[in-house]
Amino acid sequence: MTTFRTIAFACGLTLLGGAAFGHDVKFDTIKVSHPWTRATPKAAPVGAGYMTVVNTGEAPDRLIGASSDSSEKVEIHDMSMDGGIMRMREVEGGLPLKANGRIELKPGGHHLMFIGLKTPFEPGKTVKVTLQFEKAGKLDVDFLVQGAAAPAMDHSTMPHMDHSGMKPMGQ
Numbered sequence: 001m002t003t004f005r006t007i008a009f010a011c012g013l014t015l016l017g018g019a020a021f022g023h024d025v026k027f028d029t030i031k032v033s034h035p036w037t038r039a040t041p042k043a044a045p046v047g048a049g050y051m052t053v054v055n056t057g058e059a060p061d062r063l064i065g066a067s068s069d070s071s072e073k074v075e076i077h078d079m080s081m082d083g084g085i086m087r088m089r090e091v092e093g094g095l096p097l098k099a100n101g102r103i104e105l106k107p108g109g110h111h112l113m114f115i116g117l118k119t120p121f122e123p124g125k126t127v128k129v130t131l132q133f134e135k136a137g138k139l140d141v142d143f144l145v146q147g148a149a150a151p152a153m154d155h156s157t158m159p160h161m162d163h164s165g166m167k168p169m170g171q
């Protein structure tokens, strides 16, 4: 599917610094560090999740999907600039994870997209997510909800970001 979306308002705001706190979840050959998400305004349709996934095994693996009771579905997204507008799309086939490699899901890049939120994400709470790996299988991870008033945007990493195509966060 090549569904380009312009609903970048939730995961397009590149508020960095969210990895300053967090926790690790170890599962056989997979370690997930600092899984976190951001608090969402009331009635927000989507949220974004971030984490670092480390493959400590000797064989490659692949993050092929995720699910959560918190939302109707969870997709793996990529984000890119297109003519000054930030767009994101679902990653086909998931994210490859090399042997002894890592993938980082972070603002402005790959992220989990929670679509159809059932309740807002509240600061200090956790969002339960089941990650699905091709070889390692399912891994339950609690994503910490960070306050929406996160540290300011770092334009040095995304100098050409244009917010004009985004909806406000409506806080």
Ligand SMILES: [Cu+2]
Binding pocket: 011, 048, 077, 078, 088, 089, 111, 112, 113
């Ligand atoms: Cu997204």
